[in-house]
Amino acid sequence: MDLIFEKCKKLFLEKLEDYDLSWIFLKENSIIDQIFIKIFRIKNIKIKKSQSVIEEEIIDTYIDIINYIIILLIKLYVKKKQMEKVINHNNIINLYNKKVEVIKNCMKNNLYKKKFSSIEDLFKEISYLKNHKEIFFSYEKLKKVLLIILKGTLKLLENKK
Numbered sequence: 001m002d003l004i005f006e007k008c009k010k011l012f013l014e015k016l017e018d019y020d021l022s023w024i025f026l027k028e029n030s031i032i033d034q035i036f037i038k039i040f041r042i043k044n045i046k047i048k049k050s051q052s053v054i055e056e057e058i059i060d061t062y063i064d065i066i067n068y069i070i071i072l073l074i075k076l077y078v079k080k081k082q083m084e085k086v087i088n089h090n091n092i093i094n095l096y097n098k099k100v101e102v103i104k105n106c107m108k109n110n111l112y113k114k115k116f117s118s119i120e121d122l123f124k125e126i127s128y129l130k131n132h133k134e135i136f137f138s139y140e141k142l143k144k145v146l147l148i149i150l151k152g153t154l155k156l157l158e159n160k161k
Contacts, residue, residue: 001107004157005100007059008066012096015067021087023071024078031072032130038065039126042119062157065122069150073099076142106147107154122156125149 023031038061045058074095078087125148135141 001104001154001158004063004066004154005104008063008070009096009100011060011063012067012070013093016089016092021089021092024075024087026075028072028075029130029133031068031075032126035065035068035126036130038062038068039119039123043123046119059157062153065153066150066157069146069153070096070099070103073102073143073146103147103150103154107151119156122149122152125152 041061042058045061074092077095077099125145129135129142129145129149135145
Protein backbone atom coordinates (compact mmCIF):
# COMPACT_ATOMS: atom_id res chain seq x y z
CA MET A 1 0.00 0.00 0.00
CA ASP A 2 2.86 2.41 0.75
CA LEU A 3 4.18 1.95 -2.79
CA ILE A 4 0.76 2.82 -4.21
CA PHE A 5 0.57 5.96 -2.10
CA GLU A 6 4.10 6.93 -3.13
CA LYS A 7 3.02 6.73 -6.77
CA CYS A 8 -0.16 8.66 -5.98
CA LYS A 9 1.75 11.44 -4.24
CA LYS A 10 4.35 11.66 -7.00
CA LEU A 11 1.61 12.09 -9.60
CA PHE A 12 -0.28 14.54 -7.37
CA LEU A 13 2.82 16.71 -7.00
CA GLU A 14 3.46 16.61 -10.76
CA LYS A 15 -0.14 17.66 -11.47
CA LEU A 16 0.06 20.35 -8.79
CA GLU A 17 3.10 21.74 -10.57
CA ASP A 18 1.44 21.53 -14.01
CA TYR A 19 -2.09 22.68 -13.16
CA ASP A 20 -1.60 24.53 -9.90
CA LEU A 21 -4.73 24.50 -7.70
CA SER A 22 -7.23 24.59 -10.57
CA TRP A 23 -9.29 21.76 -9.05
CA ILE A 24 -10.25 24.05 -6.16
CA PHE A 25 -12.66 25.77 -8.55
CA LEU A 26 -14.32 22.56 -9.76
CA LYS A 27 -17.61 21.47 -8.30
CA GLU A 28 -17.62 18.15 -6.49
CA ASN A 29 -19.77 16.59 -9.21
CA SER A 30 -17.17 17.54 -11.83
CA ILE A 31 -14.56 15.58 -9.91
CA ILE A 32 -16.97 12.64 -9.61
CA ASP A 33 -17.38 12.82 -13.41
CA GLN A 34 -13.60 12.53 -13.78
CA ILE A 35 -13.71 9.39 -11.64
CA PHE A 36 -16.47 8.02 -13.89
CA ILE A 37 -14.27 8.62 -16.94
CA LYS A 38 -11.44 6.67 -15.30
CA ILE A 39 -13.77 3.81 -14.35
CA PHE A 40 -15.07 3.61 -17.91
CA ARG A 41 -11.48 3.48 -19.16
CA ILE A 42 -10.75 0.50 -16.91
CA LYS A 43 -13.98 -1.21 -17.98
CA ASN A 44 -13.15 -0.69 -21.67
CA ILE A 45 -9.64 -2.06 -21.24
CA LYS A 46 -11.07 -5.14 -19.51
CA ILE A 47 -13.68 -5.68 -22.25
CA LYS A 48 -11.31 -5.09 -25.18
CA LYS A 49 -8.38 -6.76 -23.41
CA SER A 50 -6.19 -4.02 -24.88
CA GLN A 51 -5.73 -0.29 -24.57
CA SER A 52 -5.13 2.45 -27.08
CA VAL A 53 -3.04 4.72 -24.81
CA ILE A 54 -0.04 2.48 -24.31
CA GLU A 55 2.01 4.88 -22.18
CA GLU A 56 -0.69 4.93 -19.49
CA GLU A 57 -1.03 1.59 -17.76
CA ILE A 58 -4.21 0.48 -16.04
CA ILE A 59 -2.51 0.97 -12.66
CA ASP A 60 -2.11 4.65 -13.57
CA THR A 61 -5.86 4.89 -14.03
CA TYR A 62 -6.47 3.41 -10.57
CA ILE A 63 -3.96 5.91 -9.17
CA ASP A 64 -5.87 8.71 -10.88
CA ILE A 65 -9.07 7.52 -9.18
CA ILE A 66 -7.35 7.45 -5.79
CA ASN A 67 -5.99 10.96 -6.30
CA TYR A 68 -9.36 12.31 -7.40
CA ILE A 69 -10.90 10.90 -4.24
CA ILE A 70 -8.16 12.43 -2.10
CA ILE A 71 -8.70 15.74 -3.92
CA LEU A 72 -12.41 15.52 -3.10
CA LEU A 73 -11.61 14.86 0.55
CA ILE A 74 -9.25 17.85 0.62
CA LYS A 75 -11.74 20.04 -1.20
CA LEU A 76 -14.50 19.16 1.24
CA TYR A 77 -12.25 19.74 4.23
CA VAL A 78 -11.10 23.09 2.88
CA LYS A 79 -14.69 24.09 2.17
CA LYS A 80 -15.79 22.99 5.61
CA LYS A 81 -13.01 24.90 7.34
CA GLN A 82 -13.38 28.02 5.18
CA MET A 83 -9.67 28.03 4.41
CA GLU A 84 -9.94 29.28 0.83
CA LYS A 85 -8.05 32.43 1.72
CA VAL A 86 -4.99 30.57 3.00
CA ILE A 87 -4.68 27.90 0.32
CA ASN A 88 -1.19 27.41 -1.05
CA HIS A 89 0.88 24.48 -2.26
CA ASN A 90 2.38 23.74 1.14
CA ASN A 91 -1.01 23.66 2.85
CA ILE A 92 -2.43 21.43 0.12
CA ILE A 93 0.50 19.03 0.33
CA ASN A 94 0.09 18.87 4.12
CA LEU A 95 -3.63 18.19 3.71
CA TYR A 96 -2.85 15.53 1.10
CA ASN A 97 -0.50 13.79 3.54
CA LYS A 98 -3.10 13.97 6.32
CA LYS A 99 -5.79 12.47 4.08
CA VAL A 100 -3.45 9.64 3.11
CA GLU A 101 -2.94 8.91 6.82
CA VAL A 102 -6.71 8.83 7.36
CA ILE A 103 -7.00 6.37 4.47
CA LYS A 104 -4.19 4.18 5.79
CA ASN A 105 -5.83 4.08 9.22
CA CYS A 106 -9.13 3.21 7.61
CA MET A 107 -7.44 0.30 5.80
CA LYS A 108 -5.41 -0.78 8.82
CA ASN A 109 -8.40 -0.76 11.17
CA ASN A 110 -10.58 -2.42 8.55
CA LEU A 111 -13.23 0.29 8.69
CA TYR A 112 -16.05 0.25 6.17
CA LYS A 113 -16.18 -3.49 5.57
CA LYS A 114 -18.01 -3.28 2.24
CA LYS A 115 -16.48 -5.77 -0.20
CA PHE A 116 -15.34 -4.92 -3.70
CA SER A 117 -14.74 -7.72 -6.15
CA SER A 118 -14.88 -5.91 -9.47
CA ILE A 119 -14.76 -2.59 -11.24
CA GLU A 120 -18.56 -2.91 -11.42
CA ASP A 121 -18.70 -2.56 -7.63
CA LEU A 122 -16.68 0.62 -7.89
CA PHE A 123 -18.99 1.87 -10.63
CA LYS A 124 -22.05 1.18 -8.45
CA GLU A 125 -20.59 3.15 -5.53
CA ILE A 126 -19.72 6.13 -7.71
CA SER A 127 -23.19 5.98 -9.30
CA TYR A 128 -24.75 5.94 -5.85
CA LEU A 129 -22.73 8.99 -4.89
CA LYS A 130 -23.64 10.80 -8.09
CA ASN A 131 -27.35 10.02 -7.72
CA HIS A 132 -27.54 11.05 -4.05
CA LYS A 133 -26.36 14.63 -4.18
CA GLU A 134 -27.72 15.31 -0.70
CA ILE A 135 -24.70 13.39 0.60
CA PHE A 136 -22.57 16.34 -0.47
CA PHE A 137 -24.19 18.45 2.23
CA SER A 138 -22.85 16.19 4.97
CA TYR A 139 -19.07 16.12 5.20
CA GLU A 140 -19.05 13.00 7.37
CA LYS A 141 -21.43 11.02 5.12
CA LEU A 142 -19.52 11.97 2.00
CA LYS A 143 -16.20 11.18 3.67
CA LYS A 144 -17.54 7.74 4.60
CA VAL A 145 -18.70 7.00 1.03
CA LEU A 146 -15.42 8.27 -0.41
CA LEU A 147 -13.41 6.13 2.00
CA ILE A 148 -15.48 3.08 1.04
CA ILE A 149 -14.81 3.80 -2.64
CA LEU A 150 -11.13 4.42 -1.95
CA LYS A 151 -10.78 1.24 0.06
CA GLY A 152 -12.45 -0.69 -2.75
CA THR A 153 -10.15 0.89 -5.32
CA LEU A 154 -7.09 -0.04 -3.27
CA LYS A 155 -8.35 -3.63 -2.91
CA LEU A 156 -8.92 -3.90 -6.66
CA LEU A 157 -5.48 -2.44 -7.29
CA GLU A 158 -3.85 -4.89 -4.85
CA ASN A 159 -5.53 -7.76 -6.73
CA LYS A 160 -3.85 -6.55 -9.94
CA LYS A 161 -0.41 -7.30 -8.56
